[in-house]
Every structure is written in structure tokens, then in C-alpha cells.
Amino acid sequence: MTDRSELLEAALNSLPEGVALFAEEGIVVFWNQAAESITGHAGLDLLGRPAPVALTPLLELCCALRTAQPDSDLEFRRGFPVHVQHKLGHDVRAMARILALRDRLGARIGTAVVFHPTESLDALPHGESGQDEIVKVSQADLKERLEAEFEDFACGGETFGLLWITVDQAHELRKTHGANACETMFEKVQQSLTKGLRPSEKLGRWGEDEFLVISHERTPEMLASHAQALAGLARTADFRWWGDRVSITVSIGAAQADQAGTLADLLGRAKAAMASSFNAGGNQITSAPRGQACLPS
Numbered sequence: 001m002t003d004r005s006e007l008l009e010a011a012l013n014s015l016p017e018g019v020a021l022f023a024e025e026g027i028v029v030f031w032n033q034a035a036e037s038i039t040g041h042a043g044l045d046l047l048g049r050p051a052p053v054a055l056t057p058l059l060e061l062c063c064a065l066r067t068a069q070p071d072s073d074l075e076f077r078r079g080f081p082v083h084v085q086h087k088l089g090h091d092v093r094a095m096a097r098i099l100a101l102r103d104r105l106g107a108r109i110g111t112a113v114v115f116h117p118t119e120s121l122d123a124l125p126h127g128e129s130g131q132d133e134i135v136k137v138s139q140a141d142l143k144e145r146l147e148a149e150f151e152d153f154a155c156g157g158e159t160f161g162l163l164w165i166t167v168d169q170a171h172e173l174r175k176t177h178g179a180n181a182c183e184t185m186f187e188k189v190q191q192s193l194t195k196g197l198r199p200s201e202k203l204g205r206w207g208e209d210e211f212l213v214i215s216h217e218r219t220p221e222m223l224a225s226h227a228q229a230l231a232g233l234a235r236t237a238d239f240r241w242w243g244d245r246v247s248i249t250v251s252i253g254a255a256q257a258d259q260a261g262t263l264a265d266l267l268g269r270a271k272a273a274m275a276s277s278f279n280a281g282g283n284q285i286t287s288a289p290r291g292q293a294c295l296p297s
Contacts, residue, residue, distance in 0.1 A: 037232030
């Protein structure tokens, strides 16, 4: 029989928002997968320890709630803007909601913080029309766009990078449930990924089980951070087959265009980085080093 704590952890890990639980002394006691994706800080590095300086704004809200009047809990649930530092060093703007955790007698035992990045939400192509519509881009169209982007970059134009994405469960799902189930899963994943795209980005299928994103993030670090956010969105894909919910994770390889390389080199580095993520167990992001790709055999 499944332990109730395992069910609770699975439920919190399925949420698209970051969820952190702090004991009264500021010790991190829970850090869900979305929190990892948003901040880059892994739960294994945080649990049982005081929150690092990079996450101080979240603790400051917890302290403010502790010193507030007991009847002010509702006010803190409405959300406050905070700035936390991503593990890669850049600033992440977020909206955080705070909830006091109490025992059966009403005594404070900790604080729950639920947060989501506001910068990425503001940058999404939110519109009045169909956010759930899937714009299917063929591999030929994506290749044409990619060649044009690289030619512009080689002539001194805007920098860009690639995110090579594979769905970790694709091969097993196709084997156990068939091609129709697998294709339905890809549609759900594409819907989730599309919600995190910048207006200038292009997403399309690349091969049977993979996606390619052409991104204009300015640095490899920003590209990796964006990949983390997309990985978090992919995990929220609500895919069910014959009533069973199938958990989705993706492996991503991130590669920034290099003036010293060719388009083939860029694609090779992105693919090799994706393969490294997948071979390491999946649900990971790997940034490709500069230079010529060395594809895995």
C-alpha cells in the first residue's frame, strides 16, 4: 500500500508552480520539481539545511508572516513579487504566495511558499486566441528557418541557440501502447512546451521522438535556464491513456551557436548534449561545450 507521504509528495511534484516548505528555523523540508526547474537549485542539495543566500527573499517573506498578526494569513496568500537568484547566477523574478502551516492545536510549525516566475509569464505569447492550439511545424520548415537563422548569425546577426528535446517515455510507450498513444502524448507535450516559448522562438518536431527549439537567449546560461523552465512545463503535460495518467519527463540538450563552427556542428552539439541527458537517466538538461560535436556512437 502506498504511503500517504508518498502520495502527497507525488501530488506536489505534479504542480507547475514551485512549492517549498520551511520549518520555523528556516530549514528546507520540501522542495518540489517545479521549484528545481525555476531556480536551478536541486532539492537534494537543500533538504535538511538552511536555505542558501540566493533564496533569502523567500525566507524574508516567511519571517514577515511570522511577525504578522494571526488574522493576516489571507493577505499573504494573495502574492508578493520577489527576486531570487538562480543557481546559474541570474535574477529570477517571481510571484510568491505564503501560507502558515499549523498543527491541530493552531501552533505554527512552518511555512509553505508557492511561487512562479513572472518574467517568463510576461514573455509568453499570451493572446486572446487559442493558447491550446498546436501549430505544427514540419521538419522541412524548421530546417529552412534554422538555415536562415544561422546564415544571419554568421553575418553578424543576432545570436541564437538550440534546444534538442526528447521525451524520455516515448520508446517504452510506443512499445507498450502503440503509435497512436505515443502521438497523442507528443501533442500534449507540445501544448505544454508551447506555453513557455518566447514570441520569437520556433518549436517543431525533429525526427520521430524529438523536438527542436530555435531560441534567441543571449548566453549559454540563459539558454540552460530557459531549458529548465520548459522541462518543468513538460512535466505538467496531462497525458492519460485509457484512464491512466502517464508521467512525462524530457531530456534536453542546449547548444549556443558558435562563430567558429558550422550549422552541422551546432546540431551535433545539441544532439550529443541531449543524448548525455537521456543516458544519465533522463529528466535532465545538459549544456553543450563550445567546439565541434563528438556524437555518441
